[in-house]
Amino acid sequence: MSAAPARPLLKPPRPEGLTGTAPSHLSKAMTIKGDLESDGEVVIHGYVSGQVTADRLVVSVGGCLEGDIIARDVRIEGRLSGRIFALNVTLDAAAEVSGRIFHNTITVAKGARIDARMPWRPPSYFETLEQLPEARA
Amino acid sequence: MSVFNRNEKDAGNNMAGGDKPRDAAPVTAAPAKPAQASVQPIGAAEPAKSIGVSVISKALRITGQLESTEDIRIDGEVDGDIHGVSVTVGPGAKVKGSVYGQTVELAGTIEGKIEAKKVVLTSTAHMAGDVIHQDIKIESGAYIDGHCRPGTNKLDSKPAEVKKPTVVAS
Numbered sequence: 017m018s019a020a021p022a023r024p025l026l027k028p029p030r031p032e033g034l035t036g037t038a039p040s041h042l043s044k045a046m047t048i049k050g051d052l053e054s055d056g057e058v059v060i061h062g063y064v065s066g067q068v069t070a071d072r073l074v075v076s077v078g079g080c081l082e083g084d085i086i087a088r089d090v091r092i093e094g095r096l097s098g099r100i101f102a103l104n105v106t107l108d109a110a111a112e113v114s115g116r117i118f119h120n121t122i123t124v125a126k127g128a129r130i131d132a133r134m135p136w137r138p139p140s141y142f143e144t145l146e147q148l149p150e151a152r153a
Numbered sequence: 154m155s156v157f158n159r160n161e162k163d164a165g166n167n168m169a170g171g172d173k174p175r176d177a178a179p180v181t182a183a184p185a186k187p188a189q190a191s192v193q194p195i196g197a198a199e200p201a202k203s204i205g206v207s208v209i210s211k212a213l214r215i216t217g218q219l220e221s222t223e224d225i226r227i228d229g230e231v232d233g234d235i236h237g238v239s240v241t242v243g244p245g246a247k248v249k250g251s252v253y254g255q256t257v258e259l260a261g262t263i264e265g266k267i268e269a270k271k272v273v274l275t276s277t278a279h280m281a282g283d284v285i286h287q288d289i290k291i292e293s294g295a296y297i298d299g300h301c302r303p304g305t306n307k308l309d310s311k312p313a314e315v316k317k318p319t320v321v322a323s
Binding site: 037038039040041042043044045046047048049050051052053054055056057058062066070071 | 205206207208209210211212213214215216217218219220221222223225229232233
């Protein structure tokens with residue numbers, strides 16, 4: 017933890033024409049220990065332990081993430097243990113989430129297992145977020 | 154219970170009927186025939202394939218260690234070691250760290266080491282570091298700054314001993 021990043025963690029939305037980059041797929045057999053940073057879409061089918069920054073993140077069925085998420089859109093169909101900082105959050109019926117969900121809009125499907133607080137924040141909170149608040153138990 | 158069962162069956166029949174209205178009657182809950190299976194993947198080929206293969210797209214940057222028992226394709230940036238079966242580093246991709254696998258194909262940049270049974274350096278490859286291989290192909294135009302050494306016994310042992318998870322600040 018040296019100098020804090022001066023720029024917001026959440027990247028500004030990309031112009032429509034530039035969203036053509038193919039999403040990143042991390043397959044079931046993939047294990048990543050470390051941080052992911054993308055200005056596109058990331059789909060996790062495997063296991064990731066670390067912080068994920070993306071425009072859109074999907075933790076797919078069978079996927080598992082241990083760590084914090086900073087993204088515009090988040091969809092959880094698998095397991096998450098950590099915090100979400102996202103404008104739009106969708107928790108699917110198969111989701112298993114523990115941690116905190118900082119959101120602006122949230123959808124929780126029937127059947128999702130949530131053990132988390134879900135604080136609401138205005139959009140400006142996410143757009144100006146420069147450093148994640150310290151994790152509390 | 155029985156109501157649910159009937160609904161399921163109905164749904165199955167309906168789906169089968171949608172695929173092949175003529176054969177709907179004999180097809181019950183049995184798995185799809187090979188003929189049907191070969192027809193279906195045409196539309197579904199891409200998603201099925203991309204799930205088996207991990208793709209690190211151009212927009213993604215990973216700091217840490219990747220481990221997979223399947224294939225990996227990297228078009229983005231990785232700062233850390235990569236363990237895979239068949240690892241492809243696409244043009245424009247950048248890897249800082251060691252790459253281990255059965256097959257490693259490099260069209261981008263690696264700063265570190267390659268350790269693989271079969272190594273292919275294409276014409277756009279930029280390799281700064283050693284290559285340990287059993288079988289190597291270097292295309293004209295590839296850049297190498299390092300030693301190419303034939304490795305023998307070491308490559309057969311799976312690289313499971315290297316486990317240095319990066320500390321995640323949260």
